[in-house]
Amino acid sequence: MAGTTTVANRIEEAMLASFAAAERREAPYRNWRLAGVFPEATAKALSELPFHAVELNGVSGKRELHNDQRSYFAGEVLDRYPVARAVVEALQSQRVTRAIMARTGAKLGGCYLRVEYAVDISGFWLQPHTDLGVKTYTMLYYLGGEGQEDLGTDLYADRETWAERAPFGWNTALVFVPSDNTWHGFEARKIATPRRSVIINYVTDEWRAREQLAFPNDPIAP
Template sequence: MTYPKIPSASEISSQFCASIGAAQRKETPYRHWLFKEIFPEPLCTGILTLPIAPPALGRTDGTRNSYNDQRSFITPTLREKFPTCAVLAEALQTPDVARLMAKTCAIAVDGSYLRIEYIQDLDGAWLEPHHDIPEKLFSMVIYLFIGPDAKDWGTDIYDSDKRWVGQSAGDFNSGVIFVPGENTWHGFEPRSIIGVRRLMEINYVAPNWRDRAQLCFPDQPIRTG
């Protein structure tokens, strides 16, 4: 028996599109969209049971680039090895999803590439206030952490002066989307993590993205048609 049962790519893309279509748009401190129930529950189970150990980093320096070699991206290798990774990447590569993201975020996505990172933060991990680079056409974070303290593990949000203004709720299978810009400051203030803070980051990235090893389909650009 294969466990867990993996939903089809069409089931995943259908629920994904329904969630994004119902997302709540906010304008402050910068434009972003809040969504919930983005993945079918069996897919969440499949992600959480992937045999990928969290990197034991200890106290980090507030960036992710400093440990690039220990990060987990859904690459052709992971797609071949793990059916959960394969079907998720297939679903988010579809023209239906591409058209919806282009319309929702008012961005041109044809010719971009799908990038998915599976993040597992342990105690000591934190992120300094930062804004994403423009080569990320949109940034999406999906929260998949559980436990009694998980309510405190949402993303910290800052205004254009990098003053803390709030925190995402961090509800399971919910998340946020924004289009990177100079004012899109966000991070994760140092705080206790008892357990594993699991989340997915999803981007379409520009054709000039340097690290091709991070891409789901390095030879297959996103197409809306």
């Protein structure tokens, strides 16, 4: 890939265009559906990152049950994989963070960027949860392939009431601002080929696992 600064600038442009064209939905709670989130070369590079699926050993329902196997765009990962570095630089930029705040109303000032790369296999599921707490913004970015359209996030009207399933498309994303009604999860179902996604959050200074943060000493400007 080209220099990370150049790639980051291209990612910024793609994200700004994607947000400008995003579809806003009000049910079951306010959310946005994005397409063409990153440049195609970036999406391809992300899909080829050599991270492995979590070994579930029959245990699932919460990602934190397997904290020791989770992968983040932080620390040495940023030095090893230029695409990871370029993505976090773009997500840290004022152009992108201000666009996110203007478009969604998310309050990112003083928050920190946390990016997780997830590879899920059959046996994986997530119980409904809201992300409310120290997370101030959630983007679930999908690297869906052929035959994976049904592997998107499940949305709920409340903890018990399933509402719909977001399509798991290539280079697409589901965005929402965590609140007490942003119930989402992943109903158990067959995952024929590994399900790759990137979970992008901005979190408050109360986040304790600083090693997960892309820039643990650099909060987002107001």
